[in-house]
Amino acid sequence: MRTTASKRITNPVYAVTGASGHLGRLAVQELLARGVPSSDIVAIVRTPGTVTDLAQRGVDVRAADYTRPDTLRAALVGVNRLLLVSSSAAGQRLAQHTNVIAAAKTASVSRIVYTGILNADHTSNPLAGEHQDTERALREAGLPFIALRNGWYIENYADRLAQYVEAGEIVGAAGHGRISAASRHDYAAAAAAALLQNSEGVRIYELGGSAFDLFELAETITKVTSAIVSYRNLSVDEYKSALQRSGLDENAAEFVAALDASIARGDLETKSQDLEQLLGRPATSLADVISEARNHHG
Numbered sequence: 001m002r003t004t005a006s007k008r009i010t011n012p013v014y015a016v017t018g019a020s021g022h023l024g025r026l027a028v029q030e031l032l033a034r035g036v037p038s039s040d041i042v043a044i045v046r047t048p049g050t051v052t053d054l055a056q057r058g059v060d061v062r063a064a065d066y067t068r069p070d071t072l073r074a075a076l077v078g079v080n081r082l083l084l085v086s087s088s089a090a091g092q093r094l095a096q097h098t099n100v101i102a103a104a105k106t107a108s109v110s111r112i113v114y115t116g117i118l119n120a121d122h123t124s125n126p127l128a129g130e131h132q133d134t135e136r137a138l139r140e141a142g143l144p145f146i147a148l149r150n151g152w153y154i155e156n157y158a159d160r161l162a163q164y165v166e167a168g169e170i171v172g173a174a175g176h177g178r179i180s181a182a183s184r185h186d187y188a189a190a191a192a193a194a195l196l197q198n199s200e201g202v203r204i205y206e207l208g209g210s211a212f213d214l215f216e217l218a219e220t221i222t223k224v225t226s227a228i229v230s231y232r233n234l235s236v237d238e239y240k241s242a243l244q245r246s247g248l249d250e251n252a253a254e255f256v257a258a259l260d261a262s263i264a265r266g267d268l269e270t271k272s273q274d275l276e277q278l279l280g281r282p283a284t285s286l287a288d289v290i291s292e293a294r295n296h297h298g
């Protein structure tokens with residue numbers, strides 16, 4: 001009798017770094033919502049106690065630190081596809097990300113999905129350097145990867161809603177620079193979609209929602225909250241001084257003002273439809289995210 005060797009088809013194992021943070025946690029939740037069994041998801045965090053909710057849902061929680069290669073190698077054992085959520089430690093990110101990429105290679109991870117920055121090819125955003133260098137490190141590592149070049153989070157503004165309403169104004173130096181921002185939730189859903197798709201080689205997605213400038217942000221807040229909020233545009237130097245008067249030290253004020261100057265130059269605008277395509281639906285609108293923030297914070 002002839003027997004056919006049966007080949008067991010196993011599901012990929014997905015890991016998400018920064019799973020204790022806003023974006024990483026949402027990405028794990030998205031994978032679960034899309035039907036990935038919790039036993040096929042690894043949540044990588046520095047402090048397992050911060051994600052007991054995920055552990056209770058059956059997610060495999062593993063401790064690792066971007067600064068400790070041995071912990072990363074151990075955490076990535078058996079992982080096939082990795083979402084590397086960029087670190088929040090600006091200035092140390094390239095070294096940290098390089099550690100993760102090297103550990104992923106050692107652990108035979110077959111694909112890395114990395115959350116970078118919009119327009120990484122040509123942006124002059126002061127935060128871009130480490131993201132550009134990380135993409136270079138990914139290329140040099142020779143692993144298949146997907147760069148999710150994320151635009152600004154709408155939450156960068158929505159989290160300040162109460163402050164804007166109280167002051168009756170938004171102050172900045174972004175001029176009429178347009179911002180193709182999207183909600184963290186949408187970026188997380190896009191990251192889950194990128195992890196789940198079967199692609200090979202290198203893919204780049206420029207991700208952003210419908211563009212607005214800060215005048216339109218103020219108009220939207222006025223419409224949603226019924227409180228009159230306007231946008232006051234300052235020069236970069238004036239804005240830096242205003243930030244210092246509000247308590248920021250000189251370096252921080254210069255940095256925040258430089259971010260607005262970058263917006264004014266168009267660094268955070270994209271016409272790309274990649275986000276909508278990955279989501280399979282339109283991105284959540286600015287008004288909806290503002291409205292949700294209002295309902296949350298009263």
Ligand SMILES: NC(=O)c1ccc[n+]([C@@H]2O[C@H](COP(=O)([O-])OP(=O)(O)OC[C@H]3O[C@@H](n4cnc5c(N)ncnc54)[C@H](OP(=O)(O)O)[C@@H]3O)[C@@H](O)[C@H]2O)c1
Nearest residue numbers: 018020021022023024046065066067086087088151152153
């Ligand atoms: N596009 C935008 O507008 C925008 C805005 C802000 C940030 N970002 C970038 O997007 C990333 C994700 O955003 P987010 O809102 O989720 O940020 P977040 O809530 O601050 O999360 C950052 C995550 O990075 C983890 N992390 C930091 N240092 C680490 C280390 N040495 N080893 C292991 N994990 C480490 C943190 O772990 P712990 O919980 O242990 O601290 C946390 O889980 C940020 O880290 C930043 O690079 C983008």
